[in-house]
Amino acid sequence: MSVELISTKTQSSRYGAYEALKRGMDISFSFVALLLLFPLFVTISAIIFATDRGPIIYRQKRVGRGGRLFTFYKFRSMVTNADELKAKLAHQNEASGPIFKMKNDPRITPIGRILRKTSLDELPQLWSVLRGDMSLVGPRPHLQAEIDAYEGYPLERLSVIPGLICYREICGRSSLTFERWLELDLEYIQTRSLKTDLTILLKSVPAVLLGKGAY
Structure with missing residues (x-):
């Protein structure tokens, strides 16, 4: 399945004030944080x-709002040929759906394990938030291949700007199934507000510190 660009006109008219305030918060927080x-x-x-x-x-193309591709940044936590080794490890995938996850992934470097456990590897995405490719809160962006491989992928998920933090980060992270991840994202999209965003941000602090479900 190829993702068609999604019209965001209806979304913008309904959530115009919220999105303007959210963007202001994104710019202010990411600039100061950087x-x-x-x-x-x-x-x-x-x-x-x-x-x-x-x-x-580490740079990678991810799918953003409206199905548009953008460059996704992370501190590199794996060996330089990780993408090449992924095919050889496919049979050891511990995640459901089209994503790949291993608790003891041999491609992860020693420092990379620490960065992932503490979520420090995600910090470069603050630059994407400042640019407007991402938001502080929103569904985590997927790869085009992951979207294409999942039959019935909810395109509503692409109607909002992807985020640095979402419900997944405070509800179990990698321990969640792909289906549950999508359910939480749709729940966020349908109920999103500044109050919801601030609640997720506040709850993400202990979730990150405890590192539960992070690998």
């Missing part, structure tokens, strides 16, 4: 380079 966390960015970058030579930032 400034304050700059020393941490430098430290993580130095450790990745010192312990596992290669690219510091």
Whole structure:
């Protein structure tokens, strides 16, 4: 299935004020966070380079609002040839649906395990939030291949800007099935508001600190 561009005119008219305030919050928070966390960015970058030579930032094309592709950034937590090794590990996939997950994925580097457990690998996405490709809160963006492989993929999920944090992050993360993940995203889309966004952001703090379901 190929994703057609989704019209967001109805969404914008209904949630116009909310989206304007949400965008303002995204810009303010991401800008300040990038400034304050700059020393941490430098430290993580130095450790990745010192312990596992290669690219510091991992780039990947993900599907955003309206089915448009954008560049997704993470601190690299896997070996440089991780994508090539993925096919060889396909039979060990522990996740449901079209996504690939392994608790003890051999492609993850020692520093990468720490970055993933603490979600520090996701910090570069603050740049995507500042640019407008992502929001602080919203459904996590999928790969085009994952969308194509899932029969009956809910295109409503692509009617909003993808996020850095969503219900999945506070409800079990990688321990959730793909189907449950989609259900939570649709629930968010149908009930989204500034109050909902702030609640998710606040609840994400203990979820990240505890690292439950993160791998």
